[in-house]
Amino acid sequence: MSILHPRRPTRQVTLGDDRVGYVRIGGGLPNRDGTPTAPAPVSVQTMTTGYTYDIDKCVAEINRLTAAGADVVRVAVPEKKDTDALKQIIPQVRVPIVADVHFHFQRALEAVEAGVHKIRLNPGNINDRAQVIDVIQACKARKLPIRVGVNEGSIIERKDKQRRLKELGEFFSNNRRGYLLAIMITKLEEYLDIFYEQDFYDIVISAKSMDAVTVLEAYSEISKRFDHPLHLGVTHAGPKETGCIRSVVALGSLLANGVGDTIRISYASDAVYEVEDGLEMLYSLALRERKGAELIACPTCGRIQVDLISLVQDVRKMLATDIRLPIKVAVMGCIVNGPGEAEGADVAVFAGDRRGIIYVQGERVANVPEEQILPKLLEECKKFQARVESGEVKLGEKKVEIIPPDPIGELGSGWEAIAEKKRGTKPGTAQLTVGQS
Numbered sequence: 001m002s003i004l005h006p007r008r009p010t011r012q013v014t015l016g017d018d019r020v021g022y023v024r025i026g027g028g029l030p031n032r033d034g035t036p037t038a039p040a041p042v043s044v045q046t047m048t049t050g051y052t053y054d055i056d057k058c059v060a061e062i063n064r065l066t067a068a069g070a071d072v073v074r075v076a077v078p079e080k081k082d083t084d085a086l087k088q089i090i091p092q093v094r095v096p097i098v099a100d101v102h103f104h105f106q107r108a109l110e111a112v113e114a115g116v117h118k119i120r121l122n123p124g125n126i127n128d129r130a131q132v133i134d135v136i137q138a139c140k141a142r143k144l145p146i147r148v149g150v151n152e153g154s155i156i157e158r159k160d161k162q163r164r165l166k167e168l169g170e171f172f173s174n175n176r177r178g179y180l181l182a183i184m185i186t187k188l189e190e191y192l193d194i195f196y197e198q199d200f201y202d203i204v205i206s207a208k209s210m211d212a213v214t215v216l217e218a219y220s221e222i223s224k225r226f227d228h229p230l231h232l233g234v235t236h237a238g239p240k241e242t243g244c245i246r247s248v249v250a251l252g253s254l255l256a257n258g259v260g261d262t263i264r265i266s267y268a269s270d271a272v273y274e275v276e277d278g279l280e281m282l283y284s285l286a287l288r289e290r291k292g293a294e295l296i297a298c299p300t301c302g303r304i305q306v307d308l309i310s311l312v313q314d315v316r317k318m319l320a321t322d323i324r325l326p327i328k329v330a331v332m333g334c335i336v337n338g339p340g341e342a343e344g345a346d347v348a349v350f351a352g353d354r355r356g357i358i359y360v361q362g363e364r365v366a367n368v369p370e371e372q373i374l375p376k377l378l379e380e381c382k383k384f385q386a387r388v389e390s391g392e393v394k395l396g397e398k399k400v401e402i403i404p405p406d407p408i409g410e411l412g413s414g415w416e417a418i419a420e421k422k423r424g425t426k427p428g429t430a431q432l433t434v435g436q437s
């Protein structure tokens with residue numbers, strides 16, 4: 001039995017067109033016309049980092065993010081030259097595009113006119129009722145969804161004190177983030193009333209913060225009060241190295257509790273990492289069917305006798321470019337855990353003394369010197385992929401029990417070779433013992 005909570009049912013929205021394809025977000029509740037919907041797979045979004053008006057670069061970035069697996073790509077449109085550019089960008093890409101609109105409602109209208117697939121509005125900076133209605137009507141005419149994103153940073157300055165805010169403030173009075181949560185929910189209720197009055201329900205909600213606990217609390221509370229799909233994110237999460245932890249803690253916890261329909265991990269880094277890490281999180285939670293190989297690798301320890309850390313990076317790159325099936329590949333440092341992992345993986349290598357023993361579904365197929373591990377492993381992965389595709393074998397089938405090789409005589413010289421390679425010293429001159437590197 002899964003320990004994950006079932007997905008929270010929501011009112012599904014759809015974005016895209018026949019050319020770029022359609023992405024559904026949320027589901028589980030009937031459509032407005034009563035048609036039942038099933039929850040769509042959690043989608044991965046990201047955002048370009050370059051200027052939208054720089055058309056060729058923007059197209060190249062969008063295509064790179066699409067190739068990495070992004071389901072939806074958002075672009076900033078601060079100026080009219082950006083929305084003008086969208087007219088040329090959209091026909092050149094193969095993914096639904098979202099226009100991220102702040103301050104100027106005209107940018108939303110121009111983006112709709114340019115053929116964008118969804119609009120993101122920020123209630124913190126587009127809150128003139130007539131302007132919001134104009135955007136709603138433009139989207140309604142083209143059947144485009146709107147994300148309402150109440151980011152902590154853009155609503156915190158709100159000055160007005162309303163009855164509802166006071167009520168919620170009391171409700172959250174035991175919570176140190178209560179006031180912020182109350183503002184977020186009050187703002188959402190007030191803003192969404194405009195949408196409901198216009199009979200507009202193709203809505204996605206986000207409530208991002210830079211603080212992971214605030215994100216957890218905000219989305220948990222919002223999920224109890226609204227039935228629109230939720231776009232999860234930790235905003236301004238920082239560089240990948242720390243932003244990854246903050247994002248995965250918050251988003252992973254929400255998703256494990258059934259909350260969240262689309263995600264964006266945001267890094268101060270190449271947006272491809274946002275896509276890769278978002279997908280890996282969804283694969284790890286079994287919320288998406290894995291595309292491409294799954295890599296298992298040991299962390300290495302004082303028993304290692306090959307340069308496994310470099311090897312793992314090379315294998316990762318090789319699998320990303322050459323393997324399309326979800327083949328499980330294990331790269332293990334020694335015979336302590338190697339055989340056990342090799343049995344569980346489709347293709348596995350475990351290292352000995354500057355050698356690698358390669359197994360395919362438990363069957364030993366090669367014993368090669370260290371420098372041949374990578375090409376041989378790739379060859380075996382490709383051969384295995386072809387056999388799966390021809391129907392000869394199935395993924396995850398174990399053929400035989402592995403009998404580990406006798407380790408005696410296999411220990412001793414590997415560390416020295418690794419040290420020589422790193423230091424550029426002559427073979428046999430490095431003074432490194434096991435446990436140092």
Ligand code: SF4
Pocket residue numbers: 298299300301302303304332333334335336337338
């Ligand atoms: S597989 Fe071997 S080398 Fe790798 S961590 Fe385990 S014991 Fe150490």
